[in-house]
Amino acid sequence: MAPPNRAPALSKTQFPGVFKQFKPAVFSESLGPRPSGLIQKIAAVSWSPTGALIATCTSASIRVWSAERPNVRSSTELKNAHAKGGATFGSPGVSGEVIDTLAFCPTTEGVLASSGRDGLIRLWDVRVPGTVAHVGGKGMALADCKIGGEGHFLKWHPNGREMLVGRHRDQIYSVDIRRVTALDATPVYSMESTERIHRASKNYYDMSFSNTGREIFATAEGGSVDIIDYPSMTRLHTLKGHPETTYAVQQSPAGTCVAVGGADANISLWSTHDWYCMHTLSAPGQLMSVKDLSFSFDGAYLVAGCGDAARDGTPGIPIYHVDTGEVVHTVETVNCPTFVAWHPTQYHVAYAGDPGGLKVVGKPAEAV
Incomplete structure (x- = not known):
């Protein structure tokens, strides 16, 4: 993945005058002309490594937004993402477990990991229509890994091949992810067995x-x-x-x-x-x-x-x-903001906790 362009740095004296000009964009799941006034209980916010996508999780579902298109029609929803047997794009009619947290892989665009109260770490291809993407599906579960209980936290290693997952606060697991290239050049992932590496x-x-x-x-x-x-x-x-x-x-x-x-x-x-x-x-x-x-x-x-x-x-x-x-x-x-996340290359801040859903406020790249 080629490194994305970074915005020129803003000094401490420049920052307030520039940043205060911008109003938050609301990424609302409402289809109406006005965002819903409800407060979604968003449990995590994560930018993809290029900043083209933003992922959030609410209860049993994952929503992946195109960062340039706050309209819900341009997003991908993974309903009941931790339902038994996996889930695909918008799977209906299946109840799913609550999702504890999620995080994008830091090295591969569109690859997302989530942990649920079903005791699984699940790997996804969540590339959204309209975004720059490699060959692959949209909202497809690629692999599962059992840890036997809910994941308290999930953190990627900078190499994008390993994760740390805390099942209980005194049990830390290592998840090893291996990439295999199939004949059609589509990235295929498998998760090795998870081993508790530290008590x-x-x-x-x-x-x-x-x-x-x-x-x-x-x-x-x-x-x-x-x-x-x-x-x-x-x-x-x-x-x-x-x-x-x-x-x-x-x-x-x-x-x-x-x-x-x-x-x-x-x-x-x-x-x-x-x-x-x-x-x-x-x-x-x-x-x-x-x-x-x-x-x-x-x-x-x-x-x-x-x-x-x-x-x-x-x-x-x-x-x-x-x-x-x-x-x-x-x-x-x-x-009060609940979860906050800076864009990986620009002065944008995504945050949860306000009515309407996810919000992003910041300095557009073209205005740098």
């Missing part, structure tokens, strides 16, 4: 890979974050900067820092050079707990959400400047 001595709430994939950052009770060697799962170091449970962790795409969100409503930023806490970010009354984090593609800006705690805070999305810790702009919202 932790503490509860881990979230994990993420470092940019190199050689380390894992793991949030835990007591306000700590463990840095763990991968794949040996040996603990290398522990960061301690929060008085309460840490829920979310992410390394900056620039590689210079790691952001940690906790139950204390704060975000700590740690330098990867010396593991010194650079800043502690907070927006009084904004979030009661930080359960979702996302860096902009250049690592210059950071946003946060409260995860599934939909009423756990007040409206607005502060956009933090990573180097200084300042709030350079606040996106106006009706409710």
